[in-house]
Amino acid sequence: MKLTSIITFMALFLSLFMPLFIPQVLAGVAHAAPSKIEDRSEYSTSLNTIAVVIMNWYGSLITDNQAEDRQSSFNTKNTGDQWSDYRSQYPKNISQILITSNDLLKLENDNGYQFNVKSKFIHSVKNELQTQLLDETFVFKNTFLLNENQPLIKTISRNKSETIQSADTENADTKTVDTKKAKTHQYNRSHYKVREFTYAWLAYIDGVKILKPTMNGSAWLDKATYSLNMGSDHSEDSIPSILVKRRQLLAKGGHLLRSLDIKNQDNESNTFVIDLILEWKGTSPKGKPVIARIHQEIKVHIKTDQSWEVISITEEHLLPVTAPWMGLVC
Amino acid sequence: MLKIIKNLVMALMIFGPSQISLANQMSLPILSGVGGDFTAVDSDGNNVTFADYKGKTVVLAFGYTNCADICPFTLGYLKKLYSNLSKEEQEQSRFIFVTIDPDYDTPEHLKAFVQFFNKDFIGLSGSNEQIKHITSLYKAEYSDLSEGKVATKEIRRTTPQKTSDTNEKASLFSHTVVLYLIDKEGYTRSLEYTGTPRDDFAHKIRMLINE
Incomplete structure (x- = not known):
């Protein structure tokens, strides 16, 4: 099959079938997560x-x-x-x-x-x-x-x-x-408990401070290191400082949890890692729409009294899934 | 190539609908963390940074000159897309092709390749580390397909490199087919491909030029 025929077929396929998909989807998504x-x-x-x-x-x-x-x-x-x-x-x-x-x-x-x-x-x-x-x-x-x-x-x-x-x-x-x-x-x-913590964390990074007690968060929020990778922008600092830096692009909007996994459980050191994929949608300080697909790894230490202390957070912004062809390679 | 179609159909069936709506609900959102500043070598052998193109709307593609199918097709598509733009719009935009095979694609050869399609097109090369960095910024994938290198005389090429070496060999790669639409501030705003209707793509470029 000629390359041009294949591409034409792909374009035709998309133009024919995408309109069928989108209305169903918009109806579903609008209900679950508003677009405004x-x-x-x-x-x-x-x-x-x-x-x-x-x-x-x-x-x-x-x-x-x-x-x-x-x-x-x-x-x-x-x-x-x-x-x-x-x-x-x-x-x-x-x-x-x-x-x-x-x-x-x-x-x-x-x-x-x-x-x-x-x-x-x-x-x-x-x-x-x-x-x-x-x-x-x-x-x-x-x-x-x-x-x-x-x-x-x-x-x-x-x-x-x-x-x-x-x-x-x-x-x-x-x-x-x-x-x-x-x-x-x-x-x-x-x-x-992991999910209670995670949702409180998401609310916290969106600016809700009232849930700090849920996260045992009075001390570690000022002590844990937060490493941020957004494209060519790499920074490592305290949680409050990185949150300020993030808001230079992710100004107004909210995080939604897309997946959660526990890994690297180490019983000797009483640590484990909460592995999260988040979606952020909102606007930049200039009011431009922004979307992000975020991978966070939160390393947690379980103290002797069974309370949790976050040691570090690493965050990388991934390619948001916006189109079906974005993962294709030739 | 059939694999691409299969993947495309699969992608549409599995996660296309819900995710596509994300982008469609907003007009050309900034894709956080996709792209950023980098250094490279331009078609004339000069060191450049991506920040040099600030103020211009950029369409960026990855590929290599020994690519027998999708790269020439992509550049042919970009040639037509570019011609959809007015003179003023062309001046406000830059079409950039970044090689993923800097070992073979010298700045001079890359220039001949991209300018075969349009003299305004820019080819960027650099060291392997620089290319790796650029592709990582754009989350672009590429990998060397050839266990051993392939004789270039066996490859159907748009612009063969001038060489007297009849046994010249080169690598074949698989690579991302995405076209990145980047705004005047350097933010990636849309991911397109050669199936995007050219009028739609041109409209998006105009939107960013006029922001």
């Missing part, structure tokens, strides 16, 4: 700060059925302390919780945010594994956007609860397909 910069910024902040609460909420339910343990790891500052009755309705002896889907919606008339969560609880009853499927809706007050208060839960409703007997992973049926996944990844308290 102001909305996008608010969406990122809302999602990240609410996710901190949600991660704490579920993570603290995973216990050895010691009521005080479950309650002590639950951050009531984030949620208000009136939810103990509701929380007591969850199963006991939860070993893992899988969040199977979630959706953040802004309520009309500036009336707060609604976060829908579908989840799967794996717990044991008399040494037998059981699965409970839950569909819950959390409604948050809107005041946290003023950066004065942490997100507070206004109402919680349980839309659906279904218990599946014999959720033994050996006999998993189609409804427990995620249970199989749980064999290779532990959706345990650590899983949620």
Whole structure:
């Protein structure tokens, strides 16, 4: 086949089929992440700060059925302390919780945010594994956007609860397909602690300072080294200094988490690395649109009291995925 | 080449739709961390920095003169794209071709190659380290395909290098096919390719010229 014919075919293919793809996509994406910069910024902040609460909420339910343990790891500052009755309705002896889907919606008339969560609880009853499927809706007050208060839960409703007997992973049926996944990844308290930390970090670098306590962040935020690689721009400095430097391009906008991985766990030195891929969308100080695909590695040390101290952050800006042909080589 | 089409179709099916919308929702966003300042050697053998082109809208491509298919095709496409621009717009823009084979592509030979398509086109070369640095800035990929070098007389070439060596050999490379559209401040604003309708591409160049 001649090269020109091939290119013509490619161009034709794109021109014919792209219009079919784009409307579907825009509909989906617009719902998930608004395109207007102001909305996008608010969406990122809302999602990240609410996710901190949600991660704490579920993570603290995973216990050895010691009521005080479950309650002590639950951050009531984030949620208000009136939810103990509701929380007591969850199963006991939860070993893992899988969040199977979630959706953040802004309520009309500036009336707060609604976060829908579908989840799967794996717990044991008399040494037998059981699965409970839950569909819950959390409604948050809107005041946290003023950066004065942490997100507070206004109402919680349980839309659906279904218990599946014999959720033994050996006999998993189609409804427990995620249970199989749980064999290779532990959706345990650590899983949620890492995510609670990560969402608080994302909110922090977007300018939300109220979540510092969630990150044990009073000391290490001034001590950790932050290394930044943005194209030909390389700098290493304290976190506050690098954040100022970043804002010379990433001025107004928000970070969204695209992937999270834990690597380089070293039990001897009690360290591990949180490996993140983030997407940033917003505007430059001159008001020009900017998008970034960011790789961050956060090295964490677990102290003897089990609190976390961040030692270093490395950040590299990758090629944002903006077109299907960008990875092609000839 | 069939692999390219396969990859293209796969890319569209898998992640094209959701990601394409990212760029489409905004007009020519700055792609943070893509590109930046670098040093290189121009077609006349002079040391240049990319900052020298500040104030101009740049279209930048990677390739090499022994490339038998996509590079001549790309430069042919850029030739037509350039002719879509008015004289004033041409003066406000620079079309730059960076070689990924600096061992073979001397500044003089590179000049002959790019100017075969248009006398205004700029060829940039440099040391292997410089080229590696430039490609890393633009997250561009390239790799040497030939285990041993290939006799250049076996390669279909636009502008063969003048040499009396009948056994001359060169490497063959695979490399990125992306065309980088860069604004007057040096920020990469769009990633295009030869499938982009030329009128659309020219429109984007005009948008950046008029910013």
